[in-house]
Amino acid sequence: MKIIAHKVGNKINGEGAGMADGLLQLDETKTDLLLNYFLGSFKSEETYQFYSDSYLVNNLVYKTISNVFEDSEAFIQKSKDLARLLYDAAENPRIQGGDLFVVYFSADNENDVDKIGIFKMEKKESFLKIFPNQHDPVEVDQGISLAKIDKAALIYNKDGQSGYVLSVVDNNKNGDMYYWFEDFLKVKQREDDYYQTQESMAIIKDYFKKQLPVEFEVSKADQADLLNKAVKYFHEKEEFNLEEFGNEVLEQKEIINSFNEFKTDYEQDMQINVSEEFPINTTAVKKSQKHFKSIIKLDKNFHLYIHGDKKLLEKGTDEKGNFYKVYFEKES
Secondary structure (H helix, E strand, O other): OEEEEEEEOOOOOOOOEEOOOOOOOOOHHHHHHHHHHHHOOOOOOOOEEEOOOOOHHHOHHHHHHHHHHHOHHHHHHHHHHHHHHHHHHOOOOOOOOEEEEEEEEOOOOOOOOOEEEEEEEOOOEEEEEEOOOOOOOEEEEEEOOOOOOOEEEEEEOOOHHHOOEEEEEEOOOOOOOOHHHHHHHOEEEOOOHHHHHHHHHHHHHHHHHHHHHHHOOOOHHHHHHHHHHHHHHHHHOOEEEHHHHHHHHHOOHHHHHHHHHHHHHHHHHHOOOOOOEEEOOHHHHHHHHHHOOOEEEEOOOEEEEOOOOHHHEEEEEEOOEEEEEEOOOOOO
16 A cells, blocks of 8 residues: 655635655555554445546546556656645635545455555644643644545546546535535446436435325325335345336326326436446445335424325314324234
């Protein structure tokens, strides 16, 4: 593992940038600490790829990374190039300067690939140093917390011709939400099974909540039932098939046709392409299902959470007003 550290300020605010000329020489303890800190930053299965509005080679970070993968001896010089690109990307005075670590991870085995990590630490935290036997036993200093990294990108040396495979994190968007993903890296989400699952569930949720009640007479209980059936489909199936989903979840031909039209319009409006068949990613399902809330809100008094058979729920009206009648076997 090769590690180099640079200082990158905010160009707009007149802050400078300091470039190191050599690699960090660390003992085993510090190396392990940093390794866990760097690689422990990536929790999500979302992956990205470099892109360009013209030719991919015009993405300067992509071009620089490609040069390093082609010739690892150029690592130090190319890490400086990355630092300069990051420095030039700061076009907002609120963007914080910080310490930039560029790391080259060599493949551990034949099934692994080389990786390049770009890590930026922006926030400094105060901490105390205690010296019990001295006249002034307490000193205050500042340093980098190892709890959570501010910005990180890990580039895998695979699928290079289509923009590589990246894991990307930005935990500090206070300065500018586009700075790391768009202005510096210029990456977009890869259209893998995670992406397909995530986007399909987003389309389905929007259809049930926005379009379905406009075109058809459906109750809140009907909407909740469809949301539950959709989530159940994604949990039980290994592969998504649009035709199968329509027959098993939507059932009615009119609703199926309406959904297909909505999906087409959604894709055009959002400029995305969601496949009709793909492997279902279970992690994306768990993350997306949080937005499939089958809740009926009754004034400001009650919320009904619908998780099962809607036939156990009966709606009516009497002299006191509207009501729901709930049937159950036992309470807990």
